[in-house]
Amino acid sequence: MDCQQLDATVRMKARGNGRGATIGAGGVPGGPSSHLAHRWRAAVVWSASLLVSLPVARADADPRLAKALSYKPLQSDVRYERVSDADIENCSIEETTRQGVKGFWITGPAGQPLRWFADTNKDNRLDRWSYYNAGVEVYRESDTDFNGTADEFRWLSTEGTRRGIDADEDGTIDRWEMISAEEVTAEIVAAAAARDPQRFARLLLSDEELDGLGLSDEQADALGRRVEAARAGFEEWAKTQTGLTRSSRWTNFGADKPGIVPAGTNGSTRDLMVYENVVALFEDGGQPKQLLVGTLVRVGDAWRAVELPRLVTEGATIEDGGMFFAASFSPRGDVSSGTGLSGTLERLVAQLQEIDEKLLSNPGEQAGSLHARRADVLEKLVSAAEDPTERSMWIRQFADTVSAAAQTGEYPEGADRLRDFVKKLAGVRVDENDMAYVVFRTIETDYRMKSLAAKEDEIDDVQKAYLASLEAFTKRFPDSPDTAEAMVQIALSAEFAGEVDKAKQWYDKARQAFPQTIPGKKAAGALRRLQLEGQPFQLTAKTLDGRTFRSSAYTGSPVIYHCWATWCDGCKAEMRALKQLQAKYAKQGLRIVGINFDSSPELARQFLQQNSYPWVHLFDEGGFESDLAIGYGILTLPVNFVVDARGRVVKTGVHWTELDELIGKLVQ
Structure with a gap:
């Protein structure tokens, strides 16, 4: 986007009445058009002035951040992270470029991504709106024809695989280009609960899709009649059935594995993948129930329904088999390999979903009790899960979510809860890697919480206890992937303490034991960095303006290589000191080279436009995951390298207070 061409308005294009609703730079939707904000997406066009003069703007400096966070997905069934009014002032918005696309990156109080509003075709109008949950993108709206209105909707990551198309751009999905079999059953439950025949019709096999299946005329006619009967009968069935209500919630998918109807069967010309006797599991009023969906047919990246759903009552048996395979259906009881989840697990998953929705809707003072309840449910899921893979998933989710809640301050008792969970796992048979996963996150959470609460004279003791815990972890779990990270943390602490030999030993252990992991590669880079002294320094990289350095x-000339980022306050303090050194030793030819580790070069450019640090600045895409960061083991900032006039490294990891004396000796 060319910032000079952006104006300070948010224009919303109302397809329904042909008028455009405009929101001024400081205003909010108003009058008769205000309802459009949640039904039509428009081009969002912001001036660079919205970002004030800083690379990152916070709500107290720019009220438009609150406006950006007020935008909601056009589709209602999206679980994404919301921010309470009290926390908005701790969020940030920045204009940046990510993977070649310019837009506005919005992060939360803990630095977690919340939104990414982007201009993908460089016409100075936003055309993609991404929403995040727990740090990952879960939903995206796109304006694929660049006319100012979203027409494609995608659920991503933990929220599934759906991709819906809104051809007439009225805010309602017209067809599903991608949808899994599981998601089809969830949509059918939702359509029945809402008595919505249009929502159900979108899930049915179309005439064009039927023609493309390659079935014999007889099969195609039979299947077509089922589809048409389902289309015609759904509205009446939905009105008269009493098992599904507006409070009903889909919980799981029940079916045997899918099967292939091979080409040549009864005159067919193509292979066909189908599910038979599919069941949608749901709960209503706390009671688990089942809906027979029947046959599902795969068409490209989507699954299609072909018949009218039927409620299944306990003890009922359906004897007519499947459309393509001769098979009978028996309703699933509390324990059945066919459902994927027992009745107990279904109820627990439903409870977990209910708590998650409350946590996502600004829980306020109730957050702590909700996280405690969530942990209770996860412990029950761990106990109830019979499949090892499923049990592992619940164990790790417990560790991740309790740790995150504790460290963000929403669940102060989280560290104690993690320690108690470790004790409980020790009393049962659990996979060693799962135990290591929980223990490591318990150590990290305990350290973060104690560090925040420690008085100045207690910090050393907290650090020593943390390092002792990490060393014990590496001995207890030598093969755990987390051991690589533990080794790097021990080495980094030793490096900070000036214990270079100890740091080298631990970096070398991580490098040898985990050579293919990111921590292992960073350890190899750090070891290389520590061994640079006396060696020729050879670096080729791109500058912020794209030139080769x-x-x-x-x-x-003597050279100071200074590793920095705009988010690093210590880096900025050092840059002021470096500027003084540059002036002091200008006649002796002192050179300074900055190496920036921001997530985007635009952040560094904006900072340097506002702050004069007139030396070369290098940039490598990826921040701490960039080739430069990994290659030199840059694990924290700031970091300084000093190179003499012969091009040999004099010292690495130089504190800024040492630089004056060191440069003075080099230029004597």
Whole structure:
């Protein structure tokens, strides 16, 4: 986007009445058009002035952040992270470029991503709106024809696989281009609960899709009649059935594995993948219930329903088999391999979903009790899960969510809860990697919480206890992937303490034991960095303005290589000191090279436009995951390298207070 061409308005294009509703730079939707904000997406066009003069704007400096966070997905069934009014002032918005696309990146109080509003075709109008939950993108709306209105809706990551198309751009999905079999059953439950025949019709096999299946005329006619009967009969059935209500909630998918009807069967010309006797599991009023969906047919990336659903009552048996395979259906009881979840697990999952929805809707003071309840349910799920893979999933979710809630302050008792969970796991048979996963996150959470609460004279003791716990962890779980991270943390602490030999030993252990992991590669880079002293320094990288920099060009002058980022306050303090050194040793030819580790070069450019640090600045895409960061083991900032006039490394990890004396000796 060309910031000079952006104006300070949010224009909403109302397809329904042909008028455009406009929101001024400081205003909110008003008058008769205010309802459009939740039905039509428009081009959002913001001036660079909205970002004030800083690379990152907070709500107290820019009220438009609150406006951006007020935008809601056009589709109602999206679980995404919301921010309470009290927390908005701790959120941030920045204009940046990510993977070549410019837009507005909005993060929460803990730095977690919340929204990404982007201009993908560089016409200065936003055309993609992404929403996040727990740090991952879960939903995206796109304006694929760039006319100012979203027409494609995608559920992503933990929220599934659906991709819906709104051809007439009225805010309602017209067809599903991608949808899993599981999601079809959830949609059918939702359609029946809402008595919505249009929502159900979108899930049915179309005439065009039927023609493309390659079935014999007889099969195609029979299948077509089922589809038409389902389309015609759903509205009446939905009105008269009493098992599904507006409070009904889908909980799980029940079916045997899908099967292939091979080409040549009864005159067919193509392979066909189908599910038979599919069951949608749901709960209503706390009671688990079942809905027979019947046959599902795969068409490209989507699954299609072909018949009218039927409620299943306890003890009922359906004897007519499937459409393509001769099979009978028996309703699933509390324990059945066919449902995927027992009745107990279904109820627990439903409870978990209910708590999650409350946590996502600004829980306020109730957050702590909700997290405690969530942990209770997860413990029950761990106990009830019979499949090892499923049990592992619940164990790790317990560790991740309780740890995150504790560290964000929403669940202060989380560290104690994690320690108690470790004791409980020790009393049952649990996979070693799962135990390691929980123990490591317990150690990290305990350290973070104690560090925040420690007085100045207690910090050393907290640090020593943390390092002792990490060393014990590496001995107890030598093969755990988390052991690589533990080893790197021990090495980094030793490096900070000036214990270089100890740091080298631990970096080398991580490098050798976990060579293919990111922590292992970073350890190898850190070891290389610590061994640079006395060695020629050779670096080739791109500058912020895209030119190629070679360290050999500065041979003949002492050079300070300074690793920094805009979010690092210590880096900024050092840059002020470096500027003074540059002036002091200008006649001796001192050179300074900055190496920026921000997530986006635009952040560094904006900072340097507002702050004069007139030396070369390098940038490598990826921040701490970039090739430069991994190659030199840059694990924290700031970091300084000093290179002499011959191009050899004098010292790495130099504190800024040492630089004056060190440069003075080099230029004597």
